Amino acid sequence: MEGRGREVVTRVLLVDDSPVDRRVVQLLLSNTCAGSFHVIAVDSAKKAMEFLGLKEEGKEQAIDMVLTDYCMPEMTGYELLKAIKALSPLKPIPVIVMSSENEPQRISRCLNAGAEDFIVKPLQSKDVQRLRNCSSALATTQCKGESDGKLLPSDHVVVDAATVAESPPPSRRREHFAGVAMVLHTSSVELSQYFPFLFKFILLVYAILCLGELLHRWSSGCFLSLWCA
Amino acid sequence: MAAAALREQLNALLSSMFSQGLVDEQFQQLQMLQDEGGTPGFVAEVVTLFCDDAERIIAEIATLLEQPIVNFDKVDAYVHQLKGSSASVGAQKVKFTCMQFRQLCQEKSRDGCLMALAVVRNDFYDLRNKFQTMLQLEQQILAYDPKQQ
Numbered sequence: 001m002e003g004r005g006r007e008v009v010t011r012v013l014l015v016d017d018s019p020v021d022r023r024v025v026q027l028l029l030s031n032t033c034a035g036s037f038h039v040i041a042v043d044s045a046k047k048a049m050e051f052l053g054l055k056e057e058g059k060e061q062a063i064d065m066v067l068t069d070y071c072m073p074e075m076t077g078y079e080l081l082k083a084i085k086a087l088s089p090l091k092p093i094p095v096i097v098m099s100s101e102n103e104p105q106r107i108s109r110c111l112n113a114g115a116e117d118f119i120v121k122p123l124q125s126k127d128v129q130r131l132r133n134c135s136s137a138l139a140t141t142q143c144k145g146e147s148d149g150k151l152l153p154s155d156h157v158v159v160d161a162a163t164v165a166e167s168p169p170p171s172r173r174r175e176h177f178a179g180v181a182m183v184l185h186t187s188s189v190e191l192s193q194y195f196p197f198l199f200k201f202i203l204l205v206y207a208i209l210c211l212g213e214l215l216h217r218w219s220s221g222c223f224l225s226l227w228c229a
Numbered sequence: 230m231a232a233a234a235l236r237e238q239l240n241a242l243l244s245s246m247f248s249q250g251l252v253d254e255q256f257q258q259l260q261m262l263q264d265e266g267g268t269p270g271f272v273a274e275v276v277t278l279f280c281d282d283a284e285r286i287i288a289e290i291a292t293l294l295e296q297p298i299v300n301f302d303k304v305d306a307y308v309h310q311l312k313g314s315s316a317s318v319g320a321q322k323v324k325f326t327c328m329q330f331r332q333l334c335q336e337k338s339r340d341g342c343l344m345a346l347a348v349v350r351n352d353f354y355d356l357r358n359k360f361q362t363m364l365q366l367e368q369q370i371l372a373y374d375p376k377q378q
Contacts, residue, residue, distance in 0.1 A: 017310070018282070018310055018313055019278055019282055020278050020313075020314035020317050020318060021313060021314060021317045023274065023275055024259070024318070027262065027268065027271055027274075027275070028262065030266075031265075031266030031271070071309060071313075073306070100309075100312065100313045100316055121313060122255050122317040122319075123317075124255075124258060
């Protein structure tokens with residue numbers, strides 16, 4: 001991790017075969033958190049492995065995080081994820097997988113393989129905080145899950161070792177929990193758009209029930225007797 | 230005065246693109262990133278990249294569909310890529326057309342895929358023309374008001 005004074009710079013290896021997606025993510029990371037991200041972009045998982053393989057054991061890793069697309073020719077993002085986790089098992093590089101397909105099976109598959117997070121494309125400004133939380137620098141210096149003071153929106157679930165618990169459960173349970181959390185998160189994001197409608201519906205039902213009760217009392221004469229009393 | 234008229238024209242164009250469903254909130258977000266992040270030319274760069282990439286992908290798909298034996302997996306892969314880049318720039322209509330195209334790829338229907346390709350091409354060209362007009366208007370506005378850079 002480089003430091004410019006107090007500011008922490010996260011070095012991100014971006015892997016995506018789409019030139020449009022690479023550029024959008026690069027610009028997004030540099031615009032949303034100016035100076036916080038240094039992005040190195042490659043167009044294939046093979047090139048990513050070559051880049052990471054240049055760093056031998058014992059030397060300082062030049063990458064704090066890998067952000068990879070899932071669907072790529074020759075070597076997929078999932079295969080890259082497994083290879084990266086196997087590269088340095090003692091100090092693995094955090095890997096975040098992106099995909100345009102919001103498939104729960106794909107999400108849990110990646111999380112079970114050790115991915116720190118799974119983001120559904122297109123990447124948006126609100127996803128950038130998730131990247132910051134998953135960087136290895138934050139994982140080592142903020143092991144209690146503190147963010148940089150910003151609260152995440154309620155529909156975001158950040159899944160990484162630093163924020164799951166102070167005493168994290170065993171890795172299998174953590175992965176299972178993370179998988180369920182991600183699936184719930186994707187469901188909750190879809191359901192949240194119906195909340196206003198649901199709220200109005202409940203209000204309407206309550207109003208109808210109250211009206212029905214009033215009519216019942218009026219018809220049975222209770223209302224008049226109460227009025228006259 | 231002329232700059233104001235151009236700005237009005239640009240706003241009307243953008244408004245129509247949104248109302249026709251050509252672009253969605255992702256495109257709006259890219260515009261906001263450009264305006265708030267102080268990165269001039271952000272949208273122009275991404276849009277230009279998208280148009281070049283989409284043109285290439287459509288040509289590749291056309292070539293694959295002309296083969297005597299169509300490799301529908303490869304066609305699907307290209308359509309998936311086009312769908313992804315459309316989503317990234319907010320090209321909503323092209324994205325939806327690609328989603329329908331992928332279903333035809335699953336059905337392994339050459340005629341269906343050819344029709345879908347024609348629709349994708351049509352939607353893309355329509356969007357590209359609008360993007361080109363948008364970029365021209367932005368350039369003209371900048372020429373009148375360099376302070377916007």
